[in-house]
Structure formats: structure tokens, C-alpha cells
Amino acid sequence: MIKTDILIIGAGPTGLFTVFEAGLLKLKCHLIDALPQPGGQCAEIYPKKPIYDIPGYPEVLAGDLVDNLMKQIEPFEPTFTLGERAQTIEKLDDGTFIVTTNRGTKHHAPIVAIAGGLGSFEPRKPPIQNLANYEDKGVEYIIRDPEIYRDKRVVIAGGGDSALDWSIFLTDVASEVTLVHRRTEFRGALDSVEKVQELKNLGKINLITPAEITAIHGENHVTGVEVTKKGEESFTLETDHFIPLFGLAPKLGPIADWGLEIEKNAIKVDNTLDYQTNIPGIYAIGDVNTYPGKLKLILCGFHEATLMCQSAYQRIYPDKKFVLKYTTVSGINGFDGSRKEAPKAVVKAIN
């Protein structure tokens, strides 16, 4: 059981900044995210795009913003459950919560902050019969640990950056890499497309286009896939793994069944006070919430996270009085023993 003060569901910019604001109040945070890396939409959808409306940054790449947030929260030693989706929530008699993921990891906290954005990113699955039967038996939609493909034969399907980049990466790991795409054109970074072309010419990537995987073979594990090329008869390709990389689509998912008030696929919160939901102790911040005048912007998520943390502090310590302190005055006391502070004024005579 992972125990923490604030359990944050979603490690997008809002969830990450929550760790900082909670840290100032000496509250510890643990984050769960369905994606294998932190950063939410910024990391998953547009890491190389510049953002122009983050206060104090005339221009910042979305990926760099995530890196900076990670650096900013480092002193507060956040912990993560990545690549797992928060599935169920249970309220205990003492008002605390247990959140369990789809992989059975349990988390216990007095406060739950849902910073789930547009929802949990779920893989887009190709329409292949019995596909679900092979999940985790040779079919994977997200590559969590490339080592499982060492000396194995892999077939990757897709035409975007993920399919290109993983095909390139796995040539050094797998015994055989085949990339199948329904078009001859790929949509990705130019250097990735050129690298795949080069690896194809060297015989390190077996490229099959325009083609689709139309069936999977194997009893208890994938042993092969059926490849159908446009206008040709299909054929069986032996493989140990089939990895369809068709992108990820967000879904509010299991959170929608937690008894929270939902409006237009978002969680209703009290924006006059602290972004708490209809269940005391559960807050919703960032893109995932709704209230009159709501704007789905990163800076709004940061603001909501800040107010939410003050309320969470009062809930955990009802007898303590909260005093707002500027970081310029109080500095930052990291949980790792680090301290950052502005140079102190001195009293010294000038002769």
C-alpha cells in the first residue's frame, strides 16, 4: 500500500505543479498516470510545440515546460505510479481513500486530487477480431520496458512518430523488426522517417506498405500475424509480438463511475472556494473540472492547484492556522534536506 498526504491522479502540468504547492505546506504527494511518462498532453501530444501563454515565459516548448516542472518539484520528492490507470476508489470510515489501479496497485491518502485532464489516455486499437485475447500475451499498445523484446521478433503497426521511433529503437534490441503501415507516407519527424529508410536499406527493418494486420495467430501467445497488402493475397508473418501504435485517445474512463457530479464529460467543482467535488476530500483541478467560466488552460490549472492545496491542508490539519508566506521570504525547504532562500539582509556598519 502506497501512503501519501495528497494522491494526485494525473501527472500533467496541473498534477505536477500541485506537488510544488503541497510541498510548500509540507504535504507529500504521490502521482498516478496511465501514461508511462509524466507531462500529460504537453508530453504526449505536443512536446515540441512552443507555448506562448505561460506567465514569465515568452515562449517555451511544451516538453521543456514539463522538464522544468519536474525540476521545480524535485525537492519535494514526489513518487509515481506510471503506466497504470486509477480504476476504483473506496472511502474508508475515517474519511480517507484507497485508490486502486487497473494493475492492482493500492494507494491510501486523506486527500485525492483528480488532475486527469481530458481523461486517461487509452490506446486506439485496430479492429482485429480476438485482439483482446492476446493483450499482454504478445500484443502491447504501449512499450513500457523495451527489454521484453530482447532477441524476439516484433511487428509494429502505425505511421506516426511512435511507430517510427520504436521501430528504430528496437533494431538494437529485437532479433527482427517489421514495420507495417497502411500508407506509403509516414507522418513524423523528418529525421525519424529518414532513419527508417536507412535501416530498411540496410535490411535492419522489414518495411511492409501499404498493408494492414488483419488477424492474429497463436494459441496462448502471439505466434504470427496475417498481413494484407492492398490488392494482394494476405500472408502469415511469424512473430513473437504485435505492437499496434495508432496513438492514444483520452477518456474520462473509470473516474466517471466514482459517484462524482459530471457535466459534459467533466467533473463539477465548487470554484467559489477550493475546487472540491461533491465528495468531501476529493478535488478536481485542471482540464478535468468544470465550473461557470472555466477555461482549459495550463495557467488556470496552476491557479486551481494552489487554492486546492490550501483547502487540503485545512482538511488534514483542521486545528492549524494557515499563514500565506511568499517563497521570496520563506524560501523552500525540500523534503530531501535542501534549502533555497534569497540572500538575507545584514546589519553592518559602513565606516
Ligand SMILES: Cc1cc2nc3c(=O)[nH]c(=O)nc-3n(C[C@H](O)[C@H](O)[C@H](O)COP(=O)(O)OP(=O)(O)OC[C@H]3O[C@@H](n4cnc5c(N)ncnc54)[C@H](O)[C@@H]3O)c2cc1C
Ligand atoms: C495541441 C495542443 C496545444 C495546446 N496549447 C496550449 C497553449 O498554448 N496554452 C495552454 O495554456 N494550453 C494549451 N493546451 C491545453 C493544455 O495542454 C491543457 O490545458 C493542459 O495539458 C491541462 O493540464 P492537466 O494537467 O489538467 O491535464 P493533462 O495534461 O490532460 O494531463 C492529465 C493526465 O491525467 C492522466 N489520467 C487521466 N485519468 C487518469 C486515470 N484514471 N488514471 C491515471 N491517469 C489518468 C492522463 O493520462 C494525463 O497524463 C494545448 C493542448 C493541445 C492538445
